[in-house]
Structures are given as C-alpha cells and as structure tokens.
Amino acid sequence: MRLPTTSLYALVVLLAMPAAARAADARPACPLLSSEAASRAVGVQVAEGKASPYDTAVSTLCTYARADGKSSGTLLTTEVYWQFARMTYDNYCKEQGVQDVPGLGQGACLSSNHLNVLQGDKVLRVRIHQGGPVPRTQLIETAKAVLPRL
Numbered sequence: 001m002r003l004p005t006t007s008l009y010a011l012v013v014l015l016a017m018p019a020a021a022r023a024a025d026a027r028p029a030c031p032l033l034s035s036e037a038a039s040r041a042v043g044v045q046v047a048e049g050k051a052s053p054y055d056t057a058v059s060t061l062c063t064y065a066r067a068d069g070k071s072s073g074t075l076l077t078t079e080v081y082w083q084f085a086r087m088t089y090d091n092y093c094k095e096q097g098v099q100d101v102p103g104l105g106q107g108a109c110l111s112s113n114h115l116n117v118l119q120g121d122k123v124l125r126v127r128i129h130q131g132g133p134v135p136r137t138q139l140i141e142t143a144k145a146v147l148p149r150l
Contacts, residue, residue, distance in 0.1 A: 029060040029080045037145040038064050042076055042128060042138050049078070058083045074129050078146060081123040089118040092125070101136075104143060115139040119150050 030049040038046045045067035052061035064076040081088045092098070093109035093116060101108035105117040105124070113134045114127040126142045128134040 027060055027080070027082055028055070028062075029078055030062040032080065032146045032149045033062065033064075033078050033142065035064065035067070038076055038142065039067075041142040041145060044068075044075070046075055076129070076142065077127045078142065079125040079127075080150065081125070085118060085121045085123045089116055089123045092116045092123075101140065104140065105147060108143070110136060110139065115143055117143050117147065119147055122150055124150060
C-alpha cells in the first residue's frame with residue numbers, strides 16, 4: 001500500500017517528535033466550532049464535538065455526529081494543522097480536481113468533500129462526511145465560523 005505524500009510526511013514528523021512534546025504542545029480544535037455553529041453550517045443538529053485521542057503538536061482534530069442519533073458515524077470534522085502550514089496547504093491544494101476558493105483566509109482550496117484554508121501559520125481542514133457530493137456552501141460556512149477563532 002502506498003501512502004499519500006501528506007500522510008507519509010505527517011508520519012515522519014510524528015516519529016521525529018518526542019511523545020511528551022506532542023502531548024504538551026497540542027492545541028485543541030474542538031473549542032473553535034460550537035455545535036450550534038456546526039449545526040447551522042451543515043443544516044442538521046449536531047452534538048458537541050469530540051477531540052481525537054491522536055492529537056499532536058502538528059495537528060488536532062474534532063469530530064461532530066448528528067444529535068438525533070440517526071447515524072452513528074461522523075458527520076463533520078474540523079482539523080487544524082498548527083505547524084508546517086504552508087507545506088501542508090500546498091500538498092493538499094496541488095492534488096487533481098482541487099478548485100481555488102477566493103476570499104477565504106490567505107488561500108483556500110476545495111475538493112469533493114473537504115476544504116483547506118491557509119490562515120497565517122495554520123491550516124484549517126473541514127470535511128463533511130455524507131453520501132454524494134457535499135454542498136460547497138456547507139464547507140465554506142463551517143470554515144467561516146472557525147476562522148475568526150483560529
């Protein structure tokens with residue numbers, strides 16, 4: 001199995017960092033988006049976000065599920081890359097089928113189900129997990145709710 005370049009790079013960085021430094025330096029992604037703001041963005045009620053047990057100093061992840069329990073899976077994820085922002089953004093935004101999104105952060109690109117936004121020394125990645133194409137407006141509205149708090 002061949003890992004994508006971004007995943008391979010993240011693995012190398014994580015292996016190079018001492019475990020104590022990763023845990024001590026992690027910044028939580030969940031406080032950046034309330035369940036109310038997430039619900040408005042995706043159009044259904046979502047529960048409070050849950051932090052990933054795999055957060056590191058490099059990136060943190062928050063997952064949101066439907067509040068009504070109709071689906072046990074994740075509906076929305078927000079991930080923040082706290083280090084190596086430009087390189088991470090460039091890797092994501094050079095993939096095939098990615099479109100630029102003007103007027104969002106210092107740069108933004110959109111693929112079929114996720115949006116990457118460069119904001120200073122951070123990258124915000126928003127994903128909506130649902131069958132079929134994801135409305136672009138849902139991804140953009142979610143990012144707009146997070147960016148002022150980033």
